[in-house]
Amino acid sequence: xxxxxxxxxxxxxxxxxxxxxxxKPISGHDYLxxxxxxxxxxxxxxxxxxxxxxxxDSGMPEDRFSAKMxxxxxxxxxxxxxxxxDSAVYFCASSPRQGLGGGGGYTFGSGTRLTVV
Amino acid sequence: AQSVAQPEDQVNVAEGNPLTVKCTYSVSGNPYxxxxxxxxxxxxxxxLKYITGDNLVKGSYGFEAEFNKSQTSFHLKKPSAxxxxxxxxxxxxxxxxxxxxxxxxxxxxxxxx
Numbered sequence: 709x710x711x712x713x714x715x716x717x718x719x720x721x722x723x724x725x726x727x728x729x730x731x732k733p734i735s736g737h738d739y740l741x742x743x744x745x746x747x748x749x750x751x752x753x754x755x756x757x758x759x760x761x762x763x764x765d766s767g768m769p770e771d772r773f774s775a776k777m778x779x780x781x782x783x784x785x786x787x788x789x790x791x792x793x794d795s796a797v798y799f800c801a802s803s804p805r806q807g808l809g810g811g812g813g814y815t816f817g818s819g820t821r822l823t824v825v
Numbered sequence: 826a827q828s829v830a831q832p833e834d835q836v837n838v839a840e841g842n843p844l845t846v847k848c849t850y851s852v853s854g855n856p857y858x859x860x861x862x863x864x865x866x867x868x869x870x871x872x873l874k875y876i877t878g879d880n881l882v883k884g885s886y887g888f889e890a891e892f893n894k895s896q897t898s899f900h901l902k903k904p905s906a907x908x909x910x911x912x913x914x915x916x917x918x919x920x921x922x923x924x925x926x927x928x929x930x931x932x933x934x935x936x937x938x
Binding site: 739751753763816 | 915924
C-alpha cells in the first residue's frame with residue numbers, strides 16, 4: 709500500500725480564493741481524520757469520518773471550512789474564502805477501527821503546506 | 826476530557842547520551858498511550874504504544890517508554906541518542922472505548938554531535 713496520499717504537497721494562494729486539499733486514505737481503513745498543524749496551536753483535529761460519515765466536526769474553525777468524503781477512497785477539505793491565518797500544514801490520517809486491543813494508531817499523510825498571501 | 830501535556834518545548838542532548846522526552850496525560854479510565862515522531866516536511870510516524878501489561882514498552886529505532894499509572898506519565902526514552910533522532914515528538918492518548926486520539930503539543934528533540 710502506498711500509504712495515505714495527500715495532494716498537493718504545497719499550495720500558495722491569494723486571500724479570498726478557494727482552496728481544496730485532497731486525501732486518499734489507506735484501503736480498508738474505516739476512519740479518516742483531518743488535522744491542522746501550526747507553530748502557535750500545534751496539532752489540531754478538524755474533523756473525522758467513520759465509513760464516509762462525518763462524526764465530529766467540532767474542530768472546524770468556522771464556516772469557511774468544509775470537508776467531504778464522497779467514498780471510502782477520497783476526502784476533501786475546502787476553505788472558501790481563504791485567509792492568511794489559514795496558513796498551516798494540513799494532515800490527513802486514516803486508521804482501521806481502534807479496537808480494545810489498542811490498534812496500531814493512525815497512519816498520516818505527508819501533509820499539504822498551505823500559504824495564503 | 827482527555828488531555829496530554831508535554832512540559833518541555835525543546836530537549837537538547839549530546840549524541841551517545843541517554844534521552845528522555847516527558848509526557849503526562851489525563852483521561853478517564855485506563856488509557857491507550859502512543860508516541861509519534863515527525864521528521865521535517867513529513868507526517869507523523871508511529872513509534873510505540875502502551876495498551877496493557879508490562880509498563881516498559883519497546884518501539885521502533887531503539888526507543889522505549891515507561892507507563893507510570895500513579896504519576897499519569899508516559900515518558901519516552903532511549904539509552905543512547907543519535908543525531909538522526911532529532912525530530913518533533915508527540916505523545917497521544919486515546920480512551921479505551923474511543924476512536925479519537927488527543928495529541929500533546931510536541932517536544933522538539935535536538936541531538937548534538
